[in-house]
Amino acid sequence: MSISSLTLSSFSRSTIQRVQTQLVDAQKEFNTGRHADVGRTLGRVTGNAINYRAQEDTFNSMLTSNNLISSRFNLMDNALSSIRTSGDDFSKALINGTATGTGTAALVQSAQQGLQQVLGAVNVSSGGDYLFAGTHTNTQPVKSDSTALTTLNATMQTNFLNALGISDVSAAKADDVKAYFSDAGLPRGGTTYRFSTDFDAQWATFADAGGQVSTAQISKSETIQTSVSASSDAFKNTVAAYTMIGALGVDQMGDGARQALTTAAQTRLKMGQDGIVKVQADLGVRQTRVAAANALLTKQKDIVADAYGRLENVDQTEAGLMINQLKTQLDATFAVTGKLQGLSILNYL
Template identity: 30%
Template sequence: MKTTFISTYSLLNSPRSSLVRMQADAARYNQEIASGRHADVGLTLGGRMSQAVSLRADYDNLTAMIDANSRTRTRLDVTVEALGTIRAMADEFQAELLSVPHAQRGSEVIRNAARDKLAALIGSLNSAVDGQFLFAGINSGVQPINEYGAGSPNKNAVDAAYLAAFGVTQADPGVSDISAADMANFLDTAFADLFFNDANWKANWSNASDAVQRSRISRSETLTSSVSANEMAIRQLAAAYTMVFDLGSDKLNTDALQVVIDKATELMGNAIAQIIDLEAHMGVAQNRIDTANTNMEAQKKILATRVGDLEDVDPAEAKVRLDAVLTQIEMSYSLTVRLQSLSLLNYL
């Protein structure tokens, strides 16, 4: 039988050498309990790490798309609200035109109502969210509709067309001499060209783009997420309000005034029907975004589960391991203290 000698020095330093490793293990188990993931995912997964990275990338892409949809949904909500306001004002004005007695149709009340509705229409069309104008199409950084007032291009164009057609301004007493036939011809030609001719509309009224914004709401879906101020319904409303407000309706004779009222009523009816269609289209877009978000949230849950299967640790198991390591550390400390107390003097 062979014996070997173990020095006190060796016994003293043996627990110390393992103590560093156990302290590192304790720190790792603490981290895993706190985070719920492996402390070193790459070391644990090895070759499966690429799968975890791919799953996390898919998860992050879905999260980014849902966040983008939230902003798109906000724009749609404000757009639908603005369209609802525009339609409500149009309904109200059309009711006023139909209900006001014939003798009062050129009154200041009706003209003021048309002026206020035109200003409100322009205000709604110039709505913005986060500095982006909703009705400007892809030119979202530019105010889509010019204000109507003295010196503005749209007001100047109306005044010039009126003077060219009748030889008088809207404030001239000679307005009363304009015949119904001449007024009808003016509304269908020179006046209509100011609103329904693309070049004139864009030169005098609109800075918006015909092309509207499209948004990707999922990996496979895109949709139209804005309305352009160049829509025909918008032009018809602007034309109706302007003709009642600024064609000298307070001075027109009864027959000419009736032509204006009839034309305005016709335009209002057409515009309201088209505004309803636009609201419905935007409503469908809202529902599609909600559906896409619901589907993507479900996909995120599946991805989170798959990532968890790869990266997550069992907290209970990690706690057991931590407790075991802490026990070993305490034993190591105790043993070190006992060894330090050993001395030959105790045996002499």
């Protein structure tokens, strides 16, 4: 073996570089808790670690999506609760306004305000998406502008007058009003008139019935409906009840006709309120399903995290000890190198 100054110098430099590289890797492992070079360390089983991490990304993505769904459900539930609360208050006002004409102007105003509140709740949005619009998230689910409301009220009042064969609501007869709002309808002149038929025709243009209920995947094997259609009967019946009082001139009717109209409105409002309760109950079931899916996804995520952890993770205490050893070795190497630089081949000989 030949000895030269170049050989001694090269050996020192290569030793320092090797120790410095090991020190960088050890510090990285101490900071991250993972192998400095996972691929180099794991070799052929690196693919397993990559697969586990891909699964974890999928679970994290689903959990994030599910949290957004839960947030949407909470907003929808709040909107439905506000509709139900307003409906309860209006139901009490209807009872108080049934027996006498006193205060019917306030009843009409209450109906008009209640209608605005319902439409506002149904048109609730989050992040630019309408929550009750189904797959038509960019389209307002129900019209709420003054022009649309004026058209709705005017059309329903015209239909009402035509059905009863009168030109002024003050001439409305109790039996005719009762028949018009019944399922059987009001037969007149060879035609049977029904409020439900007239209102359904208006509702079809008033609400966006084309938006289908949207769905989303909440786990690898489970999907769920994430919206409620604004064209559902729950909303339609509630809006109908407010329109009956707010648009048909209840404050201008005689006692009998007013009694018949307010009784019909109470029936329609109850149908709407019962529908809202069912929608909320269904939302509660969906929220429970999302919570259960999240619990399962979290467990699955923990399992794959543990699986790739067993492959990738290092003992950080051990890594810390290795850092100290490598620093000591590096200091010693620098010291030896310094002494070697003071030598020459003549000293060696």
